[in-house]
Each structure stands twice: as structure tokens, then as C-alpha cells.
Amino acid sequence: MITVEDVSHRLGERLALxxxxxxxxxxxxxxxxxxxxxxxxxxxxxxxxxxPDSGRVTVDGLSTARDGKEVRRKVGFVFTDPDAQIVMPTVxxxxxxxxxxxxxxxxxxxxxxxxxxxxxxxxxxxxxxxHLLSGGEKQLLALCSVLVTEPATVVCDEPTxxxxxxxxxxxxxxxxxxxxxxxxxxxxxxxxxxxDRVLVFDDGRxxxxxxxxxxxxxxxxxxx
Amino acid sequence: xxxxxxxxxxxxxxxxxxxxxxxxxxxxGVTGLLLLDQLWWLGAAAVVVAALxxxxxVPARLALAQVRPLLWFGAFLLGAQLLLTDWQRxxxxxxxxVLSVALAGLVTLTTRVSAMLDVAETLLGPLRRVGVRPDRVxxxxxxxxxxxxxIAGIAGTVREAHHARGSVGRxxxxxxxxxxxxxRHADALGDALAARGADDEPGSxxxxxxxxx
Numbered sequence: 001m002i003t004v005e006d007v008s009h010r011l012g013e014r015l016a017l018x019x020x021x022x023x024x025x026x027x028x029x030x031x032x033x034x035x036x037x038x039x040x041x042x043x044x045x046x047x048x049x050x051x052p053d054s055g056r057v058t059v060d061g062l063s064t065a066r067d068g069k070e071v072r073r074k075v076g077f078v079f080t081d082p083d084a085q086i087v088m089p090t091v092x093x094x095x096x097x098x099x100x101x102x103x104x105x106x107x108x109x110x111x112x113x114x115x116x117x118x119x120x121x122x123x124x125x126x127x128x129x130x131h132l133l134s135g136g137e138k139q140l141l142a143l144c145s146v147l148v149t150e151p152a153t154v155v156c157d158e159p160t161x162x163x164x165x166x167x168x169x170x171x172x173x174x175x176x177x178x179x180x181x182x183x184x185x186x187x188x189x190x191x192x193x194x195x196d197r198v199l200v201f202d203d204g205r206x207x208x209x210x211x212x213x214x215x216x217x218x219x220x221x222x223x224x
Numbered sequence: 225x226x227x228x229x230x231x232x233x234x235x236x237x238x239x240x241x242x243x244x245x246x247x248x249x250x251x252x253g254v255t256g257l258l259l260l261d262q263l264w265w266l267g268a269a270a271v272v273v274a275a276l277x278x279x280x281x282v283p284a285r286l287a288l289a290q291v292r293p294l295l296w297f298g299a300f301l302l303g304a305q306l307l308l309t310d311w312q313r314x315x316x317x318x319x320x321x322v323l324s325v326a327l328a329g330l331v332t333l334t335t336r337v338s339a340m341l342d343v344a345e346t347l348l349g350p351l352r353r354v355g356v357r358p359d360r361v362x363x364x365x366x367x368x369x370x371x372x373x374x375i376a377g378i379a380g381t382v383r384e385a386h387h388a389r390g391s392v393g394r395x396x397x398x399x400x401x402x403x404x405x406x407x408r409h410a411d412a413l414g415d416a417l418a419a420r421g422a423d424d425e426p427g428s429x430x431x432x433x434x435x436x437x
Contacts, residue, residue, distance in 0.1 A: 081412060087366060146420075
């Protein structure tokens with residue numbers, strides 16, 4: 001269960017989130033809204049990347065402000081630009097990065113890395129330089145690097161925005177098939193059709209929280 | 225494409241040697257090169273270095289890429305040395321430099337960055353007592369290596385954007401946009417590292433670049 005209680009947060013002078021309260025235990029949560037509506041700030045709250053100015057965010061009872069390390073073990077984060085989240089020069093090394101300080105034996109790390117790469121179609125890419133991958137492959141790598149740590153929840157902030165249609169569909173299908181809880185911030189409304197619940201943000205406020213059809217209709221109404 | 229300074233996958237004896245041993249060998253090799261003052265000894269060393277590249281099965285193109293960045297500096301050094309000393313001494317100085325870089329390149333080509341980081345963290349371990357975080361130093365090294373193609377990519381994108389606007393021949397005009405994008409990338413990378421738990425230590429910070437507008 002993720003709980004957001006009366007959260008407000010400023011980015012500089014701008015009130016990015018204004019007294020947002022919501023909780024969810026569902027498997028698939030969509031987050032939509034115009035640019036600057038606060039949805040990315042909301043997403044960053046969920047694994048403690050942002051600690052709110054006021055209010056509280058908890059993940060399975062753990063406070064993101066107090067228990068950030070434990071929260072980040074439970075909640076992985078996939079960013080829009082995969083180039084900004086690939087840390088190591090080669091594919092396998094980047095996936096293994098998140099496990100470097102896990103205390104797992106080297107053989108187990110190698111096995112987990114190999115498993116996740118095979119599962120997401122990057123088998124055989126182990127020693128390939130990350131900067132030579134295509135945009136879609138880089139986003140797959142970013143996803144693998146998060147999933148190898150086996151988080152219970154994966155927050156994705158517009159993971160398909162920089163991808164072509166084929167790769168966007170591939171990432172969408174892979175996310176849909178994950179066992180983890182997914183919180184997906186997106187402008188691609190079609191991706192949300194099978195989701196359990198969709199949150200709509202506008203000007204820092206949560207203005208819609210419903211099943212996809214109703215929430216998307218609300219969003220379209222807001223957009224005029 | 226596999227630019228200088230990146231791991232070249234393989235299963236040769238050199239690839240399989242422990243990273244620590246290769247780095248120790250590199251240190252010994254470079255020290256040995258510095259002690260050689262006869263050209264024919266340096267010639268023999270060049271044959272050994274070439275043989276090591278062959279053992280590692282590194283393609284000739286990639287081997288040359290390790291020393292190509294030295295071309296202009298080597299020519300300058302040779303010219304400067306010729307003004308100061310005889311041609312044999314000048315040539316031996318340049319050869320020593322080229323062979324040292326070639327050896328270092330060979331270690332890089334046959335060793336994964338993660339293995340190098342393990343060695344660096346082990347070697348820096350004793351410095352923990354004086355507050356040094358070996359894992360942080362290792363991470364900085366990894367990010368530096370990873371940053372080279374990223375920054376090159378940013379510079380390429382900015383250059384193309386300038387060309388697309390018909391702005392050519394003013395390389396200094398690229399400086400500010402490249403710098404701004406590199407700083408933005410650094411911010412995003414900071415967020416990614418925090419999200420991946422790289423910042424999770426007792427007393428670690430909360431709030432990231434995301435806290436800035």
C-alpha cells in the first residue's frame with residue numbers, strides 16, 4: 001500500500017503539488033495530466049526522490065522521509081531519458097550496478113543479470129557498450145537495471161516519450177506483463193486502457209481518480 | 225565502433241587474468257619502459273606489446289585507436305626533444321610514451337570497468353579510516369568513463385542543431401548550450417543514482433535535483 005497524505009511541495013516559487021492525498025494498493029496505476037501539472041513530482045515522491053515540503057508519503061508503512069533506503073529497495077524508478085540513468089559503460093555492468101552492494105555472491109549477481117537480460121530481449125548484449133544501443137534498447141536496459149533488484153513497485157515517468165511507436169509498444173507490453181505494481185506517468189492514454197485506476201493532475205492538484213475511461217474523459221475535458 | 229578506452233569482449237588469456245594482476249603488470253611494464261634507454265630495447269618492447277595485443281585478439285584498427293590520440297602530441301614532443309637532445313634520445317622518449325599508453329589501452333580493452341572498480345575499491349580500502357569512501361571513488365571513475373560518449377553525443381546534437389540553423393564556423397557558440405545540457409544531464413544522472421540507491425548511506429541526503437524547478 002502506498003499512501004500520500006496531504007502532500008504539498010514547491011519547486012522554487014511554483015507550487016508543484018497542492019495538498020494531494022491518495023492511497024493505492026492496486027496493481028496498475030496510471031498518472032496523467034498536462035505538462036507542469038505535477039504528475040512527475042508526484043511520481044518522484046513515491047520512492048523518496050523528493051521528500052515533500054509538507055505531508056507524508058509511506059510505502060507499506062515506511063516513510064519516504066525517514067526510511068528512504070528501504071523505500072528505494074521496494075520502489076524502483078524508470079526515467080524518461082534512459083541515457084541519464086545508465087551508469088556503467090556496458091550493458092551487463094549497468095544491470096549489475098544496483099546489486100554491487102547487495103551482498104549477493106558474484107555468481108548469483110551474474111545469474112540474475114543474465115536472467116533479466118534474457119527475459120527482456122537483451123540476451124547476448126552483456127558486453128555491448130551502452131552508448132551504442134538504440135533508444136528502445138537503452139530504455140529496455142534501464143528497465144532491466146531496475147527490475148534486477150526485484151522491487152515490489154516500479155514507477156515509470158513517461159518511459160515511452162522518447163521512443164518510436166514500435167519501441168513504445170514494446171515497452172508498454174513489457175510493463176503490462178510485469179508482476180510488479182506499476183505506477184505509470186504517461187501522455188500515451190492508450191497504454192492505460194487495461195489499468196486498474198488512473199489519477200488526473202491539474203495545476204498541482206489531484207482532480208480525478210477513477211477507472212481509465214472515466215479518468216481519461218475527465219482529462220480530455222480539462223484539456224478542452 | 226569501439227572507441228579507445230572501452231572494454232573489448234573476448235576470452236583470451238589476458239581477458240581472463242585478474243584485473244589486479246593486469247594493473248600490477250601495467251605498473252611494472254611502464255616502470256620497465258622508463259628504465260630502457262636503448263632504442264633497440266624499446267624496439268624489442270614494441271614487439272612484445274604488439275604480441276600481447278595479438279594474444280588478446282584485439283583487431284589492429286582498435287589497437288591503433290589506443291595510440292592515435294597521441295599523434296599530434298607525439299609529433300610535438302619529438303620536435304621539442306630534438307631541440308634539446310639527440311635523435312636517439314628524442315625517439316626513445318616518444319616511444320616510451322606510446323608504448324606505455326598502448327599497454328594501458330590493452331589493460332582497458334581486456335578488463336571490464338566493474339573489475340577495475342573492484343580493484344580500485346580494494347586498494348583504497350585503508351583510506352576509509354581517513355574518511356575516503358572507496359565506493360564513491362569507484363563510482364566517480366565509472367561515471368567518468370560513461371560520461372565520455374554521453375558528452376560527445378550532447379556536443380554532436382548541439383553542433384547539428386547549430387548547422388540546421390545555418391550557424392557554422394563559430395565553435396565557441398556551441399560552448400554554452402553544450403555546458404547547459406551537460407549540467408542538465410548531471411542533474412538527471414544524480415536523480416537516477418539516488419533512485420538506484422547509490423546515495424543510500426547513513427545520513428544520506430534527501431531531495432535531489434528534482435527539488436529544483
